[in-house]
Amino acid sequence: MCTADARSELDFVDRRFGELTVDQLHEIYWLRSLVFVVEQACIYNDVDGRDAEPGTTHHWLPAGERIATYARSLDDGDGVLRIGRVVTHPEHRGAGLAAAVVRHIGDAHTGTIMLDAQSHLVPWYESLGYVVAGAEFLDDGIPHKPMRRN
Numbered sequence: 001m002c003t004a005d006a007r008s009e010l011d012f013v014d015r016r017f018g019e020l021t022v023d024q025l026h027e028i029y030w031l032r033s034l035v036f037v038v039e040q041a042c043i044y045n046d047v048d049g050r051d052a053e054p055g056t057t058h059h060w061l062p063a064g065e066r067i068a069t070y071a072r073s074l075d076d077g078d079g080v081l082r083i084g085r086v087v088t089h090p091e092h093r094g095a096g097l098a099a100a101v102v103r104h105i106g107d108a109h110t111g112t113i114m115l116d117a118q119s120h121l122v123p124w125y126e127s128l129g130y131v132v133a134g135a136e137f138l139d140d141g142i143p144h145k146p147m148r149r150n
């Protein structure tokens, strides 16, 4: 397991959809399904069609053959980047890895970044420089709030 002390030395992988190997794509979908569908007991279509868009990048930290933490960034147009699917494998949580991947994406983008935070995670995203930018809404039954970083 990675430790918070190692955050500054983390080697994130950044890949467009067409650059992913079949094994890497399998690991991404395996982790996202494990957490967002099974752990969160939420029946929804995780493969929403945006993974393969030309402006989408998949970011992750490998842990052996698996993925420790992952997020994707989408091009929402007008210079706005959208972060989503932020997830850490249950065995790697609490080590600062999700914070590191959010910072990693933010460090590479000078414009506005938007994300929809699960509402209980708003304080955590605030600690990473994001502010609430709209009213709470339900997405597949889970309360979310829009947040932005300028």
Ligand SMILES: CC(C)(COP(=O)(O)OP(=O)(O)OC[C@H]1O[C@@H](n2cnc3c(N)ncnc32)[C@H](O)[C@@H]1OP(=O)(O)O)[C@@H](O)C(=O)NCCC(=O)NCCS
Binding pocket: 035, 036, 069, 085, 086, 087, 088, 089, 092, 093, 094, 095, 096, 097, 098, 099, 100, 116, 117, 118, 120, 121, 124
């Ligand atoms: C949220 C998540 C990505 C955090 O991953 P992580 O690598 O453990 O995050 P970090 O170590 O960088 O930060 C941990 C912090 O996340 C916050 N956090 C994590 N889960 C939380 C929860 N269920 N409720 C409130 N805060 C939570 C806490 O502030 C925690 O701080 P602590 O370490 O002082 O307790 C991870 O718990 C996860 O995959 N959850 C399920 C998927 C999810 O909800 N993704 C977010 C979509 S908006």
